[in-house]
Amino acid sequence: MTTGAGESRLRSAVLAQAWEKIPGVEVLSSADGGPLTRTIKKIIDPLVIRTAARPRLGRPLLDPAAAAEVAELLRADALRLGATAAWFTHLKRQRRALRITAGNVQDVCFPLAYELATGFGTPGPEAPAMAVAALRDLHGEGGEAGVEKLTGYLADPRISAGLTADLHRRWRATSADPVAGEGAELLEKFVDSLSDSAWRALADSATGHEFGLALRRPGGATALTQTVRAISGLPVPDLGLQRGDRTAVPPLNRRDENGGELLERSVERRVRATLRRLPADDRDPVADLVDDELGRVAAGFGLGLPALAACFALGVVLAPALRPLDGAAPAGVPEFARRLNAQVAREGYVLHARRALAGGTPLTPQPDAELLRELREFAKQFLSRLWVRLHGFDVRGDLPADAADVRDLITGVVRSTSLDLRTKVRRALVARLPDLEAVS
Incomplete structure (x- = not known):
């Protein structure tokens, strides 16, 4: 498929190209450097691009205008996405310490990490305690x-x-x-x-x-x-x-x-x-x-x-x-x-x-x-x-x-x-x- 000016592009390629320019998101990325499938499903589509409200940006093939808009939305959210990756690391570590096994860790913690990044930015020294509190609030029963x-x-x-x-x-x-x-x-x-x-x-x-x-x-x-x-x-x-x-x-x-x-x-x-x-x-x-x-x-x-x-x-x-x-x-x-x-x-x-x-x-x-x-x-x-x-x-x-x-x-x-x-x-x-x- 050609990808010159004026040509439609595969959405997956648009996402991958824009994602490569965002620093600090390795834990949310696949081996080839693009976003994980669950990253797209749990973070990018519902929270960054908001495809429910912008269905034309969720199509498999994007026209030039839609491709540019998708790339711009990712770039504009780069700092929060980097903070999301850092919060996910804390959540994953504390989830293991609390011996929580309910649900897939990415399905559960990707949206939660984005929420923490939205509310608190890049995690600081208090991040482990905040991650524990967030997990206990999510799973209930005192963390168990x-x-x-x-x-x-x-x-x-x-x-x-x-x-x-x-x-x-x-x-x-x-x-x-x-x-x-x-x-x-x-x-x-x-x-x-x-x-x-x-x-x-x-x-x-x-x-x-x-x-x-x-x-x-x-x-x-x-x-x-x-x-x-x-x-x-x-x-x-x-x-x-x-x-x-x-x-x-x-x-x-x-x-x-x-x-x-x-x-x-x-x-x-x-x-x-x-x-x-x-x-x-x-x-x-x-x-x-x-x-x-x-x-x-x-x-x-x-x-x-x-x-x-x-x-x-x-x-x-x-x-x-x-x-x-x-x-x-x-x-x-x-x-x-x-x-x-x-x-x-x-x-x-x-x-x-x-x-x-x-x-x-x-x-x-x-x-x-x-x-x-x-x-x-x-x-x-x-x-x-x-x-x-x-x-x-x-x-x-x-x-x-x-x-x-x-x-x-x-x-x-x-x-x-x-x-x-x-x-x-x-x-x-x-x-x-x-x-x-x-x-x-």
Whole structure:
């Protein structure tokens, strides 16, 4: 690709060239001297360039004016970026001293280092103490991360044995009756009407839990698939809910997980997610958090509140229609499901993938198979993200207020899943831009 005057330039090259002129940022830089990917993601884009407010500066190719503006924004922030690098060194050292392991150190400390640089400039003699205070304020619990307390709690053999026994007792005590016809009718009515009255009837019923608990019966997956197909009008792909035809009792510890299936995630993994979601001041003791999670695990779909289980059942019914590589959903599919699929199918990266498949042209230089697999498994990824969102609601005690809230929740999760895949495709295509230019 040419880079003369008046020519568009790769954004990555613009960033690298401007970055090389900033002193003292080695800890934020890659081996080739440019900014680390996480530096771009956590500092440069959101805090320096502010691409959310200036989307034209976040494009893979920058016109001359945009390239000049990006370079100028970096140069203007050079002193603060140098101070950010110095603060990051202090934060990393004190984080290790405090034995904090929650989160990736760069993901956690890059924005915090920039915040300290903004507030206090270059670190002085008091920097170690200030770094400790900042980390304790961020992670809570007097500097000891909640994840470490959880790990220590579950490591006690007597506690672990008692919790495992309690988990199996609760699992067996929960009824797993077949899905009632009335529940399926309530779900189908809401999918068709999306009305407040239909949502209230569904949310107030045990339908969501019935659907989830039915998966624990012998042949449960087959029975649920038949119900979902009757409502959605489509064959049901693997949705990643469980490994076999019935849900296995989830393990207590993450090390004992056999896979990443949604309903068989360990109690430890779920409580770790709770610790990430709740501020330190709002958390109950670890023992109480584990006990709360045991109650959720025993409930249908691993969600304690019936309305949230109903939301997930709705997601299961809609998921078979989310097949963006196949284009428009066929006739007979509920209208809401058709709109959701169309929302993704018209994305530029999906259209590109469909053209690439039709013409036998590689989608990207290397990860074609992986990206196409993720596109083909869009329904599974949507459900994974929906469950995580609903689990967060359950932890905080939040509920959708009405049918519009439910519709917005589902639509937002579909959009979030699509944006994540778009980012992956864009990164792969950017790496291939010189080749594409050469043959265009």
